[in-house]
Amino acid sequence: MKWYIPREHGAWAMLIVPYWIGASISGVQWSHLLFFIGLFALYFAQAPLLTYIRNPKNKDVWPSFFAYISIGSIIIIPFFLTNFSLLWISLSILPLFMINLVFAKLKKERWFINDLIAIIALSSLLLLAYRLTEPAIHFEAYKYVLLNVLFFTGSVFHVKSLIREKNNKMFQRTSIFYHIMVVIFTAVLQLFGAALTFLLSLLKTLYVPKSYLKRPLQIGVVEIINSVLFFLLVIYW
Template sequence: MSTVRRWIPNQHGAWAMLAVPYLAGVLTGSPAWLQLPLFLAWLLGYCAVFHTEQFVRLRRASRNPRAAARHTRPALVLGAATAALGLPLLVAEPWLGVAAALTAPFLAVNLLYARRNRERALVNGLVAVVPACGTLLVAHRAGGGTVAEALAPALACLLYFAGTVPYVKTMIRERRSAAYRRGSVAYHAAALVAAALLNPWLAVPFAVCLARAAVLPGRGIGVPVVGAVEVGCSLLLLGLLVAVYG
């Protein structure tokens, strides 16, 4: 069990970002068999990239060579598993190659930040959000839908998950920064307007997000509660997306 825990990324907040856009793409379209192995490949690929980034980061940042080495096997095994699952999908659906190519520049930026030991940088977090939300387009297309149909819910996901990056910082690493709090609230106010323009019903989850960004920072709330609130907000967004676009 301890070995399994070492192989599973410890960035717990990332799982909602991995799952919600993809599920929204499935549930707002027509579920198809392709979406299941594609989702598994997506999760395996994320795990492989996580361990690769940790290897790159620790190889420079740590004086202990074992710190980086412990990520070598997971990166190789998970990368091979991703390829073994992904290549047949690519043969069956060549358009997935375009989606993978569009993801590559964002992964390159994340690797660059990892190499500089700046994974927690605001820009790095925002960059990671883009391909995660792009999976909504992929999942929707895999079910026979079109990119045009999925564009609005994908933008809604992008607005939401981009906002979680500064908000979570105001709750944990930047909890004493007034500038971060002001920036987070300003972003969420703008996101509320943008979401309402996409669809008036989307104002509901984004109003909740604005309220939590304005009220919760500075109240000494623990990390588990922060995580629980984000799960609730993510599920609220998913429910509204399915109701509006499904």
């Protein structure tokens, strides 16, 4: 059996960071780790599914797809049965992932709007981690969801400006403008940890020489470091 693994490693950070921010602000417990393993298995199921959607000739995707789905379901369903709010949150996020599948079918996955929808969907997983140990979802949870959406949108702007839009001056100027605005926005709201992270992202966009960021691996390492800084500064400041 061929094990399909998601190729979009940047999306792993979009899954991991919001979830563990949600766990951290609600109080990390062992249940968070177990639920995350199930969630991660379900996320891996999208790799064989997307492979089939892109090319239906790939018939070998189904064993790994059903293996991932089975592992994830075995872990997560008991949580749903004891906490129905987790089920409703999941069902509210599911349509966003379905839209991503439509873009894949249309071969428009590289569109910015598709990235934004994926960011919103993955950032919303923070609510699952938060509700896992909290009796209700409070305003702070939505605030952190917004911060994740802003951060990863900036990351997409930066990465695209280095690869697919590297010759698009308008896109690069839009990226810089976006980074400036999110720094101002978070600073005005006195979210200083987030503002500092966005400022570092802005400085990275402006001053890190593009000659140092030509290969996807190099870009990925920088974005991972930036994601770790975002996580730490948002949680502890």
